[in-house]
Amino acid sequence: MRNLLLFLSKYNAILIFAVLETMSIYLIINYNNKQNEIFLYSSNLLIGKINKKRFDLENYLNLNNKNEDLKRDNAYIFQKYFNSRYFKTDNSEINDSLVSDYKIIPTSICNKSITHRNNRFTLDKGTIEGIDVGMGVISSRGIVGVVRKANEEFASVIPLINTISRTSVMVKGKGYFGILKWKPYDYKKTTLEEIPKHANIITGDTLITSGFSTIFPKGLMVGTITDIELDRGSNYYNISVSLINDLALVQDVYVIDYKKKGLKLEVEE
Amino acid sequence: MNTNTINIIKRFFIIVLIQVLILKQINIGWGGFNYIHLFIYPLFILLIPLKTKRFLLILVAFITGIIVDMFYDTPGLHAGSLVFMAYMRRYILKFLEPVEGYNVDTSPTIWTFGLDWFLIYSSVLVFLNLLWYFSMEAFSFQYTSIVLLRTIFSFIFSEVIIVLYVAILNPK
Numbered sequence: 001m002r003n004l005l006l007f008l009s010k011y012n013a014i015l016i017f018a019v020l021e022t023m024s025i026y027l028i029i030n031y032n033n034k035q036n037e038i039f040l041y042s043s044n045l046l047i048g049k050i051n052k053k054r055f056d057l058e059n060y061l062n063l064n065n066k067n068e069d070l071k072r073d074n075a076y077i078f079q080k081y082f083n084s085r086y087f088k089t090d091n092s093e094i095n096d097s098l099v100s101d102y103k104i105i106p107t108s109i110c111n112k113s114i115t116h117r118n119n120r121f122t123l124d125k126g127t128i129e130g131i132d133v134g135m136g137v138i139s140s141r142g143i144v145g146v147v148r149k150a151n152e153e154f155a156s157v158i159p160l161i162n163t164i165s166r167t168s169v170m171v172k173g174k175g176y177f178g179i180l181k182w183k184p185y186d187y188k189k190t191t192l193e194e195i196p197k198h199a200n201i202i203t204g205d206t207l208i209t210s211g212f213s214t215i216f217p218k219g220l221m222v223g224t225i226t227d228i229e230l231d232r233g234s235n236y237y238n239i240s241v242s243l244i245n246d247l248a249l250v251q252d253v254y255v256i257d258y259k260k261k262g263l264k265l266e267v268e269e
Numbered sequence: 270m271n272t273n274t275i276n277i278i279k280r281f282f283i284i285v286l287i288q289v290l291i292l293k294q295i296n297i298g299w300g301g302f303n304y305i306h307l308f309i310y311p312l313f314i315l316l317i318p319l320k321t322k323r324f325l326l327i328l329v330a331f332i333t334g335i336i337v338d339m340f341y342d343t344p345g346l347h348a349g350s351l352v353f354m355a356y357m358r359r360y361i362l363k364f365l366e367p368v369e370g371y372n373v374d375t376s377p378t379i380w381t382f383g384l385d386w387f388l389i390y391s392s393v394l395v396f397l398n399l400l401w402y403f404s405m406e407a408f409s410f411q412y413t414s415i416v417l418l419r420t421i422f423s424f425i426f427s428e429v430i431i432v433l434y435v436a437i438l439n440p441k
Contacts, residue, residue, distance in 0.1 A: 013323035017356040020331045024352060027345025028405060047339050054290050113342055115296060115303040116406060120342050184407070185303075185415060248296070 048110075048154050052124060055110040069252060073140040102217060103257040105130055110154075114161060114187045114248050121145065121157040123253070131155045134215065136256040142221040142245040143167070143209060144253055155255075161187045161247055168213055169222050172206040174199070180207075180222065180241065187247055190223070192239040197230055199237070207241060214261040277317070284313045284434075285333065289340035292430075304422040310337055310347070311398045312431045314355050315391055316376045323359060330355035343406075350402035354394050361393050379435050391431055396424050 008015070059066070107129070111122040125131055127150050137144040137157050145159035158165050160182060167180040169192065178195045195201065205225045211218025227240035288310045297305040314330050334348030341347065362371070365386060375381045377390060403416045403423075 013327065013356065013359070016324045016327050017352060020327060020352045021349055021356075024331075024334070024345040024349030025405070028343075028349065028408070051340070058294075111342070115306065116343060117408070122342075184412065187303075 048122070051111045051122070055108075055124070059108075066252070073252070077140070103130070103259065105255040105257060106252070107131070107155075107255055108252055109157075109250065112159075114159075115185065117163050117184045119159055119161050119187075121159050123147070123155040123157060123255070124153075125255075126150050126153045126155050128152050130257060131255050132257075134261075135258075136215040137253050138216070138220060138256060139245055139250045139253045141250075142223070142243070143216055144245060144247065144250060146215055147255065159247055160190060160243065160245075167216075167222070168210045169207045170210040171195075171199075171201055171225075172208045174201060174205065176201065177210055177212070178239070188243055189226070190241050190243060192225070192241050193236065195237045195239060197235055197237060201225065201228065201237070201239075203228060214258050214264050216256065217258070273318070280316065281313055281333070283438075284310055285336060287434075288337060293340065297426075304419050305426050306419070306423045307430055308395070308399065308402075308423065308427040309430050309434060311351065311354060311395050311427075312391075312434060314351060314358070315394060315431075316378065316435075318376050319362070319371050326358065327352055327355045346402065346406055349405055350398050353401045354398040357397055358394060361390060365390055378439075379432075380439065387435065388432065392424070392428055395428055395431065396420070399424050399427065 105125065107123045107125040109121045110124040113119045113121075121137075121144070123131065123137070131147060131150050133147055133150055135147045137147060137159075143160065145157045145162070145165065147155050148158045149156040160167065160180065163182060163184065165180075165182055168177065169180050170177045176195050176199045178192045180190055181193055182190045192207065203225050207222040207225065209216040209218060209220045209222060221244050223241040223243045225239055226242045229238040231238060288308070292307040292309060295307055296303045310333060313333055314326070317326055317329065330351040331348050334351035335344075337347040337351075338344050362377075367382070367386075372381075377387065379387045382390075399420045400416075403419045407416050
């Protein structure tokens with residue numbers, strides 16, 4: 001016992017170093033597949049409040065730019081609405097069901113990281129406003145990510161620029177489907193996988209959401225193809241995609257609540 | 270609680286708030302990569318008085334790191350690198366020890382040991398901290414060049430900020 005105590009007092013520094021370092025590495029490794037790390041999240045209430053205060057101040061100082069942005073968003077949405085074929089139809093029944101399929105919840109990003117392998121955004125609204133896990137997040141320019149966690153006041157989003165993000169997309173006008181995966185660390189680029197080598201695609205082709213999942217409706221802008229490579233012996237292209245949305249700047253976002261999600265998942269089960 | 274302890278606690282709040290409220294918002298880079306991350310919180314560990322027990326220093330480093338992690342949404346990342354830095358501090362201090370030895374009661378700053386001494390002391394430890402941080406962040410040898418670039422660029426700018434803080438606010 002005395003020897004043990006002597007040993008501990010002599011080597012206490014290296015012991016505590018080893019213990020705490022192991023703990024840190026454990027936390028880093030388990031960050032992605034753990035469900036009970038709530039107290040470390042920025043959606044955690046106290047940290048969330050502090051972040052929100054800072055965000056409010058920053059918001060106030062940026063009001064001019066924000067007004068411009070909102071005007072642009074409104075113009076874009078009006079333009080889309082007036083040009084849409086549903087607007088011109090006289091059949092109010094169809095019109096209603098199409099409008100009420102998707103509910104759009106406006107919100108803002110109050111905390112975000114774009115420089116890590118596993119980036120995260122935090123939204124400043126939560127389940128009280130109707131935001132829930134699995135809903136898609138878009139900005140006026142294109143898609144942003146998917147809600148992964150939500151409590152009463154905040155929601156945590158996995159953006160496109162996270163290594164675990166997977167999004168089903170299609171090449172506009174050509175109909176090939178692929179999956180969008182991100183590789184660190186460039187937040188303006190991502191990669192497209194599972195496009196077979198017989199596909200007739202060229203650089204400059206536009207990618208839109210496929211509408212296969214219940215997260216995003218069909219036809220939202222994602223990005224453009226910048227580079228196409230074919231590995232020898234592979235059946236699939238390696239494709240680089242440049243994102244249309246600048247995720248470093250995006251601030252005002254909309255959450256999409258798809259009303260028929262439950263019904264769709266039920267038949268697909 | 271003597272005045273020294275209270276000063277250290279005050280300094281803790283100032284440094285951590287500067288880090289998470291101001292420096293966190295600044296990301297400088299080009300072509301979609303962010304090479305420059307500004308870190309000031311290692312300074313808190315650098316300035317802890319020399320007589321502090323080693324296990325206490327490492328524990329304080331862990332707690333500081335976890336608090337920064339909460340704001341950055343990166344559990345364990347800052348904590349791990351700061352614990353590593355706190356562990357290495359003893360060896361760097363031994364290496365840089367002046368002939369007459371240390372006056373154990375002081376904090377190591379520009380005003381107690383001179384600018385040259387503080388520059389070497391802080392740059393070695395901050396570089397180790399950043400290298401550990403970016404390596405753990407990448408967690409793979411695939412990104413070695415990016416890790417090195419990020420470490421070097423972040424190191425230069427963080428070191429400038431740390432020296433400025435010490436020179437302007439003059440912590441005793």
